[in-house]
Amino acid sequence: xxxxxxxALYLCLxxxxxxLSGLFGIGGGVxxxxxxxxxxxxxxxxxESLMVMAVATSLATIIPTSIASGLAHHRRGYVDWxxxxxxxxxxxxxxxxxxxLVQVLPVTLFKLVVALFQxxxxxxxxxxxxxxxxxxxxxxxTGLMVVAGWLTGCLSALVGxxxxxxxxxxxxxxxxxxxxxxxTASVCGFPIALMSSGVYLLTGWNQPGLPDWNLGYVHLxxxxxxxxxxxxxxxxxxRLAHRLPVSRLKRWLGGMVGMAGTKLLMDTxxxx
Numbered sequence: 367x368x369x370x371x372x373x374a375l376y377l378c379l380x381x382x383x384x385x386l387s388g389l390f391g392i393g394g395g396v397x398x399x400x401x402x403x404x405x406x407x408x409x410x411x412x413x414e415s416l417m418v419m420a421v422a423t424s425l426a427t428i429i430p431t432s433i434a435s436g437l438a439h440h441r442r443g444y445v446d447w448x449x450x451x452x453x454x455x456x457x458x459x460x461x462x463x464x465x466x467l468v469q470v471l472p473v474t475l476f477k478l479v480v481a482l483f484q485x486x487x488x489x490x491x492x493x494x495x496x497x498x499x500x501x502x503x504x505x506x507x508t509g510l511m512v513v514a515g516w517l518t519g520c521l522s523a524l525v526g527x528x529x530x531x532x533x534x535x536x537x538x539x540x541x542x543x544x545x546x547x548x549x550t551a552s553v554c555g556f557p558i559a560l561m562s563s564g565v566y567l568l569t570g571w572n573q574p575g576l577p578d579w580n581l582g583y584v585h586l587x588x589x590x591x592x593x594x595x596x597x598x599x600x601x602x603x604x605r606l607a608h609r610l611p612v613s614r615l616k617r618w619l620g621g622m623v624g625m626a627g628t629k630l631l632m633d634t635x636x637x638x
Contacts, residue, residue, distance in 0.1 A: 377592075396484060399480060400484065415583070422526070422582065432559060435552040435601070444549035457558055468524060481627055485627040485631060488620045491623065514533075529554055545607070548607060567583070
């Protein structure tokens with residue numbers, strides 16, 4: 367019974383993840399990570415592995431989601447492929463570095479980084495910023511592209527996201543329109559998720575005490591449920607991104623992420 371309820375929760379998370387990926391290009395990790403963390407705790411999984419499992423599983427689910435969302439945006443002609451391909455090598459290197467860094471971080475510090483990032487994302491979603499729609503296209507040097515890609519990949523691998531919350535502001539600065547930035551960010555989530563989840567799989571392969579049905583740090587039932595549902599709603603999110611008032615939706619999302627991040631921060635700083 368508990369297993370069935372858990373899988374139903376994973377399916378619901380997947381539906382939300384796909385919509386968020388298509389709408390905002392963010393991959394859904396800002397919602398998935400805290401909910402998986404608390405869900406895994408309720409299932410009695412080992413406490414020292416809860417956050418790394420939540421992050422690793424979230425990243426693994428972004429692989430199919432980013433493919434579905436990216437294809438949907440590509441069909442509408444909004445993906446800036448030259449920009450994405452320039453950013454991809456640095457993203458891959460950063461994602462590998464971030465996933466390996468987790469192995470040496472103390473558990474409490476790791477949880478604190480994730481919680482603070484959640485709160486930071488909530489602030490950026492709630493506070494209006496310039497969209498960049500009227501900004502000229504800037505000539506960006508190779509060095510800046512490498513730094514931006516590496517930082518995006520590294521931090522995304524640390525906190526379990528597809529990188530859109532980091533890469534979209536940079537793309538807007540470079541002169542991409544909001545729609546092109548969202549579409550291109552959804553594509554860039556694929557190399558982040560592929561590299562980082564692969565590292566988490568390998569580094570967790572022989573770790574003792576992990577629950578059944580784990581592949582490294584990736585919990586397969588959660589991955590399957592979220593992945594199955596997310597690929598069905600990602601194209602819908604991409605369609606809605608061109609019809610709905612995205613700025614209002616971002617504020618709603620910011621409120622949810624803010625509440626989750628605040629609770630996670632309190633759980634970390636004030637453990638029972």
